Amino acid sequence: MEVTCTNCGFGSACLPRGLTQGEIEQLEHIVQRRKVLHKGDVLFRSGDPFRGLIAIKSGMAKLTYQDDQSQEHILALLLPGEILGFDALSHNAYHCSAQALDTLSYCALPARQISPICTKIPTLFHEMLRHASDVIGIQRKQMVFIKKPADQRLAGFLLDLSRRYEARGFSGETFSMGLTRKEIGNYLDLALATVSRTLKRFEKTGWIELQGKWVRIFDRPALECLLAEG
Known part of the structure; x- marks a missing residue:
């Protein structure tokens, strides 16, 4: 059976949360489902052009950045249902790098489709804000830790x-x-x-x-x- 936004087990944790069935079906038409990645494979690198938001379907990933001395710093550990790429929305380029920690599959909301689909589905825009807020919350916890x-x-x-x-x-x-x-x-x-x-x-x-x-x-x-x- 094909896994879609409708039957995905992480719908409640991903972008479709709060959307009606009709809105989810609209989203399904533009969401791209990618092939499986393996441990060590890169989803995107710092400086890469913004291709879209990425939602992890299975597996784990780490979000990292390199300082001026080329030292890697781990910013976040991502689980299924969590989304990467919000940092690229403002400048159309990723500021961090993301790498698979094990066998990983993901979905992507293409960059060129984000504005049109959010215009059609205002609730989706609010869900994106919720996820962006969650990312800030995780970073705040990390600072406390x-x-x-x-x-x-x-x-x-x-x-x-x-x-x-x-x-x-x-x-x-x-x-x-x-x-x-x-x-x-x-x-x-x-x-x-x-x-x-x-x-x-x-x-x-x-x-x-x-x-x-x-x-x-x-x-x-x-x-x-x-x-x-x-």
Whole structure:
């Protein structure tokens, strides 16, 4: 069966949320469904011309930028139903880069179709604003995280992923963190050794279980209490 905006499992988390059936059908005519990408494949690079907004259907991606010293900084970890590319709307070029963390598929709303379809469907414009606001909210949380002690940053990272997975109908107890330990350190502004040591301590206390990039949360209340300290 072909996956469309109507039967996509992430409709409630993606752009069609709040649209009528007729409006969703209009959107389906212009949404482009792309082939599957693999780990390491690039969705777009900083400086690329704006091709459109990208909605992840399956898999995970990281959003990054490079500073003046060519050091990569991870800005966001994207899950199914989340949208990339809002930063390109103002200057018609992507300011960040996006890369698949595992096997990934996505849909695209072409740049040239955004204004016409928003004119036809005003509700879609409001949904785009909602997603852009969510992106700002995630960045705000990130700014708060990196000011906390290391153990609170890791607890917050795990709890945030858990809640976002649950909102998409996945398990909030057992899930992939998506990033390597080094990448988690980059994302949370922590040394690799600190990330590894803190996660191992969480595991020894019985709060979590680790297997590669996968984590199983046994004691969510303990992580929540840790995060609430200070």
